[in-house]
Amino acid sequence: xxxxxxxxxxxxxxxxxxxxxxxxxxxxSVLRTDELAQRFEVSxxxxxxxxxxxxxxxxxxxxxxxxxxxxPECEWNVYDPQVIRWRLAGADRPxxxxxxxxxxxxxxxxxxxxxxxxxxxxxxxxLTECALGMVANSRGHRLEEYLFHDVAFHRVVLTASxxxxxxxxxxxxxxxxxxxxxHDVMFEDPDPAAVTLHVQVAEAVRARxxxxxxxxxxxxxxxxxxxxxxxxx
Amino acid sequence: xxxxxxxxxxxxxxxxxxxxxxxxxxxxSVLRTDELAQRFEVSxxxxxxxxxxxxxxxxxxxxxxxxxxxxPECEWNVYDPQVIRWRLAGADRPxxxxxxxxxxxxxxxxxxxxxxxxxxxxxxxxLTECALGMVANSRGHRLEEYLFHDVAFHRVVLTASxxxxxxxxxxxxxxxxxxxxxHDVMFEDPDPAAVTLHVQVAEAVRARxxxxxxxxxxxxxxxxxxxxxxxxx
DNA sequence: GCCTCTTGAATTAGTCGTACCTAATGGGTT
DNA sequence: AACCCATTAGGTACGACTAATTCAAGAGGC
Numbered sequence: 465x466x467x468x469x470x471x472x473x474x475x476x477x478x479x480x481x482x483x484x485x486x487x488x489x490x491x492x493s494v495l496r497t498d499e500l501a502q503r504f505e506v507s508x509x510x511x512x513x514x515x516x517x518x519x520x521x522x523x524x525x526x527x528x529x530x531x532x533x534x535x536p537e538c539e540w541n542v543y544d545p546q547v548i549r550w551r552l553a554g555a556d557r558p559x560x561x562x563x564x565x566x567x568x569x570x571x572x573x574x575x576x577x578x579x580x581x582x583x584x585x586x587x588x589x590x591l592t593e594c595a596l597g598m599v600a601n602s603r604g605h606r607l608e609e610y611l612f613h614d615v616a617f618h619r620v621v622l623t624a625s626x627x628x629x630x631x632x633x634x635x636x637x638x639x640x641x642x643x644x645x646x647h648d649v650m651f652e653d654p655d656p657a658a659v660t661l662h663v664q665v666a667e668a669v670r671a672r673x674x675x676x677x678x679x680x681x682x683x684x685x686x687x688x689x690x691x692x693x694x695x696x697x
Numbered sequence: 698x699x700x701x702x703x704x705x706x707x708x709x710x711x712x713x714x715x716x717x718x719x720x721x722x723x724x725x726s727v728l729r730t731d732e733l734a735q736r737f738e739v740s741x742x743x744x745x746x747x748x749x750x751x752x753x754x755x756x757x758x759x760x761x762x763x764x765x766x767x768x769p770e771c772e773w774n775v776y777d778p779q780v781i782r783w784r785l786a787g788a789d790r791p792x793x794x795x796x797x798x799x800x801x802x803x804x805x806x807x808x809x810x811x812x813x814x815x816x817x818x819x820x821x822x823x824l825t826e827c828a829l830g831m832v833a834n835s836r837g838h839r840l841e842e843y844l845f846h847d848v849a850f851h852r853v854v855l856t857a858s859x860x861x862x863x864x865x866x867x868x869x870x871x872x873x874x875x876x877x878x879x880h881d882v883m884f885e886d887p888d889p890a891a892v893t894l895h896v897q898v899a900e901a902v903r904a905r906x907x908x909x910x911x912x913x914x915x916x917x918x919x920x921x922x923x924x925x926x927x928x929x930x
Numbered sequence: 931g932c933c934t935c936t937t938g939a940a941t942t943a944g945t946c947g948t949a950c951c952t953a954a955t956g957g958g959t960t
Numbered sequence: 961a962a963c964c965c966a967t968t969a970g971g972t973a974c975g976a977c978t979a980a981t982t983c984a985a986g987a988g989g990c
Contacts, residue, residue, distance in 0.1 A: 509742060512742075512746060516706065516749050516750055517752075519750075541776075541778070542865050543862070544776070570803050573803075578799070627796055629776070
């Protein structure tokens with residue numbers, strides 16, 4: 465995922481970022497740049513660059529005469545894809561998945577409604593194609609192929625909404641769906657009802673029926689919430 | 698806003714960040730670290746730290762033998778509060794406000810529904826207090842006081858939803874509301890209907906009526922969409 | 931005697947400049 | 961066309977110095 469080895473400071477981040485987001489250093493913990501540089505066997509310059517990045521994510525704060533202070537969770541840039549990945553890889557993965565699924569349940573229906581008004585013919589075709597791909601792989605434990613089309617489907621919807629903020633959630637949805645397939649539930653074939661809903665959403669978007677697209681997508685996300693035992697909003 | 702002078706690299710970012718997000722350097726433009734360091738009259742170390750931060754926001758990409766390449770807009774971390782601020786301060790402020798308002802229209806109703814189920818008594822009280830503050834300042838051109846309570850109201854709703862992703866949008870909503878008061882529409886007293894809706898949302902949350910809280914908040918956000926001439930989703 | 935204010939020493943991040951390494955790139959050679 | 965090498969710009973390391981902030985010791989006042 466992303467670019468693991470984009471320099472030494474990247475290696476440091478790949479170690480330090482997950483450690484911080486996992487709560488290994490409680491809020492208020494103080495780290496010293498030189499000590500960290502020694503621990504990771506890099507120069508101070510490299511460590512400083514890593515700290516700057518963590519600072520831009522609001523994971524830490526650097527102050528003179530004090531050191532690098534870990535900030536409380538409520539300060540973190542939880543929308544930063546890197547932070548999301550670190551947290552999904554860590555111990556509170558379930559909590560993170562719940563947060564993201566609730567976000568999906570808010571965003572995706574609205575995005576689908578907008579997509580029904582704004583999608584280009586090409587995007588409508590893509591959507592239908594994805595839905596058909598899901599149908600074709602919904603039986604016989606073809607989970608990977610199913611996931612591929614599922615992710616593509618939601619990406620197209622979010623992109624077709626014409627809203628850049630929605631479009632940028634494509635990666636998040638991909639992570640959530642992949643997580644569901646690989647780690648958590650879904651050991652058997654996907655729910656046929658969900659597959660049908662995706663096909664119907666594609667139809668609604670093609671038919672420019674915004675309300676129907678929104679309502680159908682809402683049903684999809686409600687299903688996702690139930691899978692995680694979240695009370696439906 | 699935030700911390701303007703958190704070191705030399707911060708100064709550089711305050712210049713370079715807005716320039717990039719404003720499109721002064723089109724996607725694909727190549728900058729050289731040394732040249733930038735000279736231009737901003739800082740050492741290469743400081744410039745490198747600034748570039749690292751821009752890189753973590755996916756505004757630029759640094760490659761050997763090439764330089765620092767500006768990435769296309771679709772790659773940017775548009776949820777980074779710093780990026781949002783830079784873009785709101787720039788030329789495509791209107792487009793940014795539209796994006797954010799659409800995001801609000803998706804998130805806030807769901808957040809209000811959750812808040813109705815999860816808000817603590819203290820949060821219910823805060824909400825009522827904010828709504829009353831809005832009423833008290835809804836006449837007589839007390840725009841600043843009205844804005845203050847409006848922002849506080851939405852912040853409480855987002856926080857009370859119990860979802861960290863929603864809670865972190867409090868700052869975004871604050872920017873949007875402040876922008877509406879200071880730059881764009883609203884030269885006269887706020888719409889009485891909107892004020893009433895806020896009071897009713899506070900009541901619905903207090904009464905644990907999730908559906909009503911969600912629907913009323915949807916009406917508020919639909920109003921915000923109309924103010925910006927966005928077709929209601 | 932206790933409290934407060936001042937002062938200064940210790941500490942740690944911030945900045946700078948240099949030197950050298952590494953890897954892409956492009957052109958020249960075979 | 962394949963290969964090789966010089967060029968170039970970022971990557972890393974190190975050392976010296978600066979500046980801000982904290983903490984504690986001591987002076988002064990109550």
